[in-house]
Amino acid sequence: MLTRRNLLTGLGLGVLVAGFDPVGRVWAAEGPFDRVPQLDGELVFDHSGVSTDNGQYVIREPLAVLRPKSVRDIEKMIRFCRKHRIKVATRGRGHSTHGQGLVAGLLIDSRWLATIHSIDRDRADVDAGATWLDLTRAGYRHRLAPPVLTGYIGLSIGGVLSMGGVSSTNRVGLAVDHVKELEVVTGEGRAVRCSRTRNRALFDAVLAGVGQFGVITRAIVDMVPALPMVRSYVLRYADLPTFFKDLRTLLTRNEIEDVFAQWLGGVPHIFAATAFEPSSPPNDSHLLRELSGSVAQAASLDFLTYVERVDTQVDDLRKSISWDELVKPWFDVWLPGSTMERYVSEVVPSLTARDVGAGGWVLLFPIQRSKLTRPMMRVPDDDWVFLFDILTAAEKPGPDPAFAKEMLARNNRLFDRARQLGGVRYPIGSMDFGARDWAAHYGERWPEVQRAKRAYDPDRILTPGPGIF
Ligand SMILES: Cc1cc2nc3c(=O)[nH]c(=O)nc-3n(C[C@H](O)[C@H](O)[C@H](O)COP(=O)(O)OP(=O)(O)OC[C@H]3O[C@@H](n4cnc5c(N)ncnc54)[C@H](O)[C@@H]3O)c2cc1C
Numbered sequence: 001m002l003t004r005r006n007l008l009t010g011l012g013l014g015v016l017v018a019g020f021d022p023v024g025r026v027w028a029a030e031g032p033f034d035r036v037p038q039l040d041g042e043l044v045f046d047h048s049g050v051s052t053d054n055g056q057y058v059i060r061e062p063l064a065v066l067r068p069k070s071v072r073d074i075e076k077m078i079r080f081c082r083k084h085r086i087k088v089a090t091r092g093r094g095h096s097t098h099g100q101g102l103v104a105g106l107l108i109d110s111r112w113l114a115t116i117h118s119i120d121r122d123r124a125d126v127d128a129g130a131t132w133l134d135l136t137r138a139g140y141r142h143r144l145a146p147p148v149l150t151g152y153i154g155l156s157i158g159g160v161l162s163m164g165g166v167s168s169t170n171r172v173g174l175a176v177d178h179v180k181e182l183e184v185v186t187g188e189g190r191a192v193r194c195s196r197t198r199n200r201a202l203f204d205a206v207l208a209g210v211g212q213f214g215v216i217t218r219a220i221v222d223m224v225p226a227l228p229m230v231r232s233y234v235l236r237y238a239d240l241p242t243f244f245k246d247l248r249t250l251l252t253r254n255e256i257e258d259v260f261a262q263w264l265g266g267v268p269h270i271f272a273a274t275a276f277e278p279s280s281p282p283n284d285s286h287l288l289r290e291l292s293g294s295v296a297q298a299a300s301l302d303f304l305t306y307v308e309r310v311d312t313q314v315d316d317l318r319k320s321i322s323w324d325e326l327v328k329p330w331f332d333v334w335l336p337g338s339t340m341e342r343y344v345s346e347v348v349p350s351l352t353a354r355d356v357g358a359g360g361w362v363l364l365f366p367i368q369r370s371k372l373t374r375p376m377m378r379v380p381d382d383d384w385v386f387l388f389d390i391l392t393a394a395e396k397p398g399p400d401p402a403f404a405k406e407m408l409a410r411n412n413r414l415f416d417r418a419r420q421l422g423g424v425r426y427p428i429g430s431m432d433f434g435a436r437d438w439a440a441h442y443g444e445r446w447p448e449v450q451r452a453k454r455a456y457d458p459d460r461i462l463t464p465g466p467g468i469f
Pocket residue numbers: 053054089090091092093094095096097100101102110128129149150151152155156157158159160162163164165166167210211212214215216217310314428463465
């Protein structure tokens with residue numbers, strides 16, 4: 001009998017897929033099958049590097065991988081998969097941690113469509129498989145940059161726009177709030193352009209839509225002028241109440257645009273940064289006046305060094321501790337401003353070194369809620385919302401199912417407590433989330449989410465990983 005296993009053994013992983021056997025339900029290189037459409041790119045069995053994600057504990061081998069060379073390829077293959085009820089997922093850079101982008105069906109590897117088409121004064125037209133790092137470097141040649149950049153920017157345009165895109169810049173919204181137009185291939189295999197004024201329902205569904213309503217293939221995103229230098233401060237705190245007080249002071253003053261917190265060795269630190277022209281450097285003593293933290297660092301960095309700092313750190317960890325191969329069951333939750341201090345004061349002191357790991361971080365990002373515009377982005381209802389992350393990494397590289405299970409149980413427990421205090425999941429990380437959890441997650445918007453699914457992915461083939469449908 002023709003199975004995927006004996007096909008792979010007999011033919012090797014590099015072989016091209018020629019068709020799908022609807023009886024045996026396997027992709028095939030030869031034999032009786034429904035022939036796949038003529039493609040500009042390739043459809044292959046080779047799933048090396050794409051059957052797990054940054055979490056390193058969910059493994060789902062795709063039955064075939066599309067390396068598209070055109071949007072037409074994606075349209076054709078989605079139509080083909082729809083006909084045969086084959087599930088489809090798109091992979092950005094695979095940095096979510098709980099199998100959100102994995103599929104035992106057709107995987108679209110978006111890295112193959114990664115052109116930056118143009119960069120203008122206020123916008124960039126870019127393929128969804130390009131990274132924010134690519135775009136930032138290209139934009140900066142014109143002294144432009146995206147207004148919102150995640151900490152690590154080696155993430156795909158499409159992956160971040162499907163999830164939200166949270167940055168340490170507090171009052172500009174999220175990456176999804178800075179999109180002018182999208183090209184999307186729906187679950188019916190149709191490429192559609194959408195924006196706030198054109199096919200708006202699709203635009204509203206897809207941004208922060210967790211891949212449920214279409215494959216983002218291209219985006220026109222905002223660009224803004226980038227100042228060449230950044231003044232960066234790190235303040236250290238001996239206790240949480242003083243830390244919270246200074247954090248509130250900085251947010252209320254609104255003199256420094258980038259403020260976030262990180263625990264280093266369990267000690268809270270505020271990181272604050274402001275961009276400047278070399279001719280008018282900021283006044284440190286004015287910006288830090290009356291704050292109680294001790295200044296651990298005050299440094300001036302050029303723009304690219306600053307925005308690539310986490311990428312540089314992750315690259316170092318890749319070399320020093322094989323970071324990519326560490327099991328990483330990350331915990332990410334939005335907290336309302338009204339209960340953030342209570343939650344963080346309960347949770348952070350309870351964390352052990354094992355909860356974080358040498359390749360992990362504990363972070364807190366304050367975001368002004370009124371700047372958020374996208375209906376699919378679920379956050380608590382408060383003037384300020386705080387993304388709290390425990391980015392756990394195992395001590396040693398390689399599989400560690402017991403560690404993954406233990407940390408998943410911890411995440412579920414921490415999320416239950418967060419939910420009691422008005423917390424909402426940011427779905428990039430790891431926790432058990434069933435159908436009822438998703439319905440509660442979307443709340444009053446759940447009927448609209450279901451309607452959008454029926455309209456744009458009627459056979460529910462897209463992005464099964466998160467388990468929403
Ligand atoms: C070191 C590090 C730091 C990070 N810091 C931040 C941070 O500061 N702020 C933040 O918000 N996030 C952060 N993240 C998380 C990251 O933003 C999300 O995990 C993001 O989704 C990853 O992008 P990706 O390209 O790897 O997407 P993937 O993980 O590949 O995909 C994410 C989801 O989107 C779907 N998808 C991917 N591409 C498309 C597409 N073109 N069309 C439709 N659906 C698609 C996938 O199927 C999957 O369900 C960080 C991650 C890392 C590794």
